[in-house]
Amino acid sequence: MLWLGIRSVGRVSAPTVKPKRIRVHVVHESRMVAEAISVQLKTLLPGASVDGWTKSWETYVSRSGGVADVVVIDNELGNGGPTAFKVSSLVRDGTGVVVLGRSLYVPAIRRIYEAGAHAYLLPEEPSEAVAAAIWSAYRNTVLRPVRITELFGDSEPVAVPVLTARELQVVGAYVSGSGASVPETAARFGLSSETVRTHISHARRKYTGADGDSVSKMELRRRMIKDGWILG
Structure with a gap:
């Protein structure tokens, strides 16, 4: 069955x-x-x-x-x-x-x-x-x-940085292929630019490498696609 x-x-x-x-x-x-x-x-x-x-x-x-x-x-x-x-x-x-x-x-x-x-x-x-x-x-x-x-298959899921629902929504839109700016992302969701920057900062911190360097917008997009959070 x-x-x-x-x-x-x-x-x-x-x-x-x-x-x-x-x-x-x-x-x-x-x-x-x-x-x-x-x-x-x-x-x-x-x-x-x-x-x-x-x-x-x-x-x-x-x-x-x-x-x-x-x-x-x-x-x-x-x-x-x-x-x-x-x-x-x-x-x-x-x-x-x-x-x-x-x-x-x-x-x-x-x-x-x-x-x-x-x-x-x-x-x-x-x-x-x-x-x-x-x-x-x-x-x-x-x-x-x-x-x-x-x-x-039988493989165990690979651990990835966990994003909150709000981070996923806001940061996903920010790094999308359309290249939305912070003000555009803020206007889309009825948020302040500062709130959007906070969500982006949290996501970047979760994806920060061992060397402590913050990832760029393009690198953040690449890693979120790789981890399956957003479509390429």
Whole structure:
């Protein structure tokens, strides 16, 4: 039985126990993805439905009101900060999280699971996998597809500097490929420039080398990508 709590029914899958109503919100640049998931759920997971779709993280945060039981989010969203930050924000509010991603970079996937994601799905996964992941997220259980388990292998995770959710959000935006300045980053999140500098200083201190030299903005970006905190 590949998916925990899911039994095979012909060519589809269904939960062994009929769930109550599960409200699903999709945060993805493509509305077609939300529509496809909606169609899949009608057949594969009775009781679950896509109640909303937003194109950006900022729009979801401003409009959602925390009404979703499970959020399906695109790992490649180019807004609102790193995926690990978004996941931790959702989990903190008691929301189940399923991440859809194309990246096979193991450190990045590890950071997403460590932040509290219930599943990380690649495009190659069958349609049944989405329903299974949503069902697991609703029950607050972790689902790790075979492909992800194979990528992780038997190796132990490498220790990396731990960034707080706020540091991850602010510093992730500051070192992003768009090259945001301190004032631009401050304006984006409604913070003072001094607060942004404090978060950057804390992150740099965590990445300071043995020689005590503080890392540059470019080096901080490189190391955060290497550790899987942000996408390259």
